[in-house]
Amino acid sequence: MNEFMRLTIRILLVIAVLLSCVPLGTSGEAAADLSNSSGTNASIPKRGGTLRLALPSDVSSLDPDFAFDTISAPFLMLLYQGLVEYDDGLKLLPGLAKDWSVSADQLTYTFHLRPGIRFSNGREMVAADFVFTLERNLDPKLAALTESFFEGIAGAKDFRAGKTPHVRGIRAPHGDTLEIELAAPDPTFLYILTLPGAFVVPHEAVEKSGVSFATHPVGTGPYVLKQWRRGGEMRFERNPFFPEADRQYLDAIEVQEGGDTTLHLMMFERGELDIADITQEPGIPVPDFLRIQHNPRWRGLIEDISAASNWYLLLNTELTPFDQLTVRQAMNYAIDKDKIVRLLHGTVIPAKGILPPPIPGFNPELTGYSYDPAKARQLLAAAGYPNGFACKLWLEAGNPLMEPAAAAIQYDLAQVGIKAQINPVTLPAFIDSSERRKTVQCGLTGWSQDYPDPSDFLDTQFNGSRITEEGCQNVTFYNNPKVNALFAEAATCPDVNRRLRIYQAAEQTIVSDAPVVPLFYQRVFALRQPWLHGVRLHPVLYFRFERMWKDQ
């Protein structure tokens, strides 16, 4: 009977709807029967295979002057190279420069370039290419994202002001020698050369492509961009002109763009992706974190590293009530960081200070604040707020780490009488507002490294002499002349150890002054398939696809 059959189907549909109330992720063994071996990373590299990856959204650009975020970084590393590069940790090794020397006054760096390096268009690289690359970066009309890092080069300011056609401090006396002169000594300068702005590009390709150089990149790196369908996929293949075989095991790297991390995880579990999530936030979707960790199939395939980034609650020292030290200290005592760590399933580490563990100068002995709500209430009363106060807590909407943290913080603050109203905004709006004077009272924010040096965390964010009306990265508008003086001293200090100690002293003062409540440091995870090797995470670059290989 036709009618009854249809009725039955309809009833089944209703049942199916009810069935689907089972939450996502309670089981989840995919169809393919894959071997359960923990597949250690130590196996013999083989040539061949395509690395299959996915990203939620397009990489914005593959032009090294316009890509400055952790997601595009590994792809830039496929296409380009700089003078120096990192080893497996934070030490710098020769890159395109086979060796270098620094003058006695610490101002002039002389690099000797490796011979026989070719761009992917076949042309041999010369020192003049670095002159072009760095001057392009400094060109104000271009608005390159990392230009400010290279302003310390002698003559850069004049060049940017249009007074000179070239930068005085960048010279190529021979085809294989590059000289860079600084306006003042800078112990972090070599690290600055690891930034994408210093990745060498050939002038003829840049001039020919114009803006579309972002989608038609030419560099000296191990891979070239074969195809990029925007909003679709990117495909990289080996650069035939690249000399080192041990950076080119994979035949190709394919990145599909679209979807979200849950979708990617599902695809990964079905064997369609080789790494589950390369967004580093944190690399395994937080809701699935525990399930994956406890799943014997995946447990041994998780790589992790402590990231050089920290998250904190900023307190605007120019706005009431956070202009009072006691109030800021009360905020520090009021918040239970262990609870936040539990909420985020252990994907973060509780923080006492500003510098995260991988950064030189990280101080495990730092005196921070314990979780003591009674003391917090005491301090609030002493400051004149026995019944607490109300405040607006800004954060980036939709951030998977900050939203749960904000809820926990709101609760903790309520326990001591502080009514925090959560104000989620888009990231650009958040940055705009927090960097504007007297706008954001308190907010949840974080900072990740540009290069592994304490100045990148402390000086940039807590130097009172750098405060501006807008676009100010000192978002707490903290201004302690003693600390400012320490920063000035450290900026030119040649002794590495002494420099670190100065920064540590500065950090301790800052933490005691409490312009922030340090919350946690991030960990970054990578979940790989058992047939993929070489996935060890790097503290700065995280992923280095050119060093990975697949079983055949």
Next chain:
Amino acid sequence: MITRLFRRLIWSVVTLLGTVLLTFFLLNAVPGDVARVIAGSKASPDVIKEIHAKYHLDDPVWQRFALYLNQLAHGDLGHSYVTDQPVAEALLTRLPTTIALTALAVVMWVALAVPLGALTARFRDSWFDRSTLVVATVSLSLPAFWLARMMQYWFAYKLGWFPIGFFRSFRDLLLPAASLAILFVGYYARLIHTNMVEVLDSPYIRAARAKGASETRVLFKHALRNAMIPVITILGMDVAGLLGGVLFVENVFALPGIGTLAVQSVFNLDPPVIMGTVLFSAILVVGANWAVDLLYGWIDPRIKSAS
């Protein structure tokens, strides 16, 4: 007739211009700076200033609007500030996906809704009719994102019958189209049901039966054709809306359609792309109105001779 057409055209242009104007000024009022999106969170204020200069972001609003209109008049939709991709190219590359998805979904739900609506009207108040009503109401009320995710979880991930996501072949569209279709089929089945019930009560249906026409003939040749007329209007508008992009399905299944582009552009505060997608949607809606009116006149003879 010509004056009517001309008047219609003028109003369409006015509608589009109004949409462009409203969107442009609303966009201007939104807090947040596209320069910050382009520059990233770490860039210095100098970079921000330079980006402002590059894109004339500091010019007065009216001036920028005039510039944009001038650009539009030359048929140029501009380039994305964030990716530098021409907006027209961004739209055109994503259009096939959205069209394919919409077409497939429409075919699915119409193919299901027509017999359901017709037969539940024929067997009014039977168990079949009542249970269909329940299921239709449920399907209408399902949250779209949840439904898409559930379909993906059970049929693609768990059972492996369909690909999980991305658009590499036609097969990838089946599950997303089905998710969309489920949301609409309930509404359309009931709509057709209601219209059919009304039509089936008409005397000319009784006359057709008196002639000796079989039930099938009565249902499909007489009743359905009359009942579908109002449905066509609604279908036209729904198709226009879908062609403007369905974000939740595109996002869950990672399909490169117009919806993703539209939402991404909003998060990026990317004016040319936002304007482009809004204008595109507006043109679709206006066009759909035209198409439906013409279609209406063609299928309903009473209106044809009136015009």
Next chain:
Amino acid sequence: MTMSESLLEVKALKVHFPVNVGLFARPTEFVRAVDDVSFTIAPGETVGLVGESGCGKTTLGRAVIRLIEPTGGQILFDGMDLVPLKGAALRAQRRKFQMIFQDPFASLNPRAKVENIIGEALDIHRLVLNATARRQRVESLLQDVGLEAAHAQRYPHEFSGGQRQRIGIARALAVQPKLIVCDEPVSALDVSVQAQIVNLLRDLQQEHGMAYLFVAHDLAVVRHISRRILVMYLGRIVESGEARSVCQSPRHPYTQALISAVPVVDPKLKRRRMVLAGDVPSPIHPPAGCPFHPRCPVAEARCKTEVPALREVESGHWVSCHLAK
């Protein structure tokens, strides 16, 4: 008239509609729209069926040609009982009887051309060989009803009410039926047009020889066209007989009231006007005994308890009333 000669013989026809009580319960109450009705129609004869609104005459008319399902009884058409027929067998029989509907606006498919409205029955019953034959037949039918051949390409909304009714008649004629049930065919038309249509029907009957069951509430029109008249009240036939006989000497009080309500041309003629008291009782709960007794001006005690049988008071003139002579 012997039984074997009659074209249509209706025996004890019942049409009861259940009154919906709810989702699950069985209906316990019924609307007795047609309650134990029997009559015959001879070939080529016009039988008028009158009664007030709600008496069940339309239901009876539709039930007779099985547009509504009878609940009981027999309908013998040309000797074959239509009641048990189903599906294709029933549809095949529909060639023999057709219907003309009351509403000229709603009874034609607004989206179909006149050619298809009229010609569809030809296709269903395969009465024509090809498209040309069909077109010719449609055109000749149009001319039969007083329209033009060119009208075949037009749509219903392009015609007036009277013209649409003509199209409806052409539609019914197409299959050359032996019986046409006319369900209030002129009630919705202007008085001037009414006469035209009634005359058309008469002319067509003379030409083609089909029988009519002419259902109407207007006795004047019925009298004009019918040979015999059936008077219906609350689902039952209360009087039946030759038209002249029923109209000139009505025996049933209800018929008398109906006749007295018909306007006559002579203003000087005084007639006693019978106005019935009370409303029509509910067909779900008809009164006990004679269904008319609550409104009957001459009701007696017997009328309240005993249902009067249909008696032949004169030759061919039957009445269902205890007091009729």
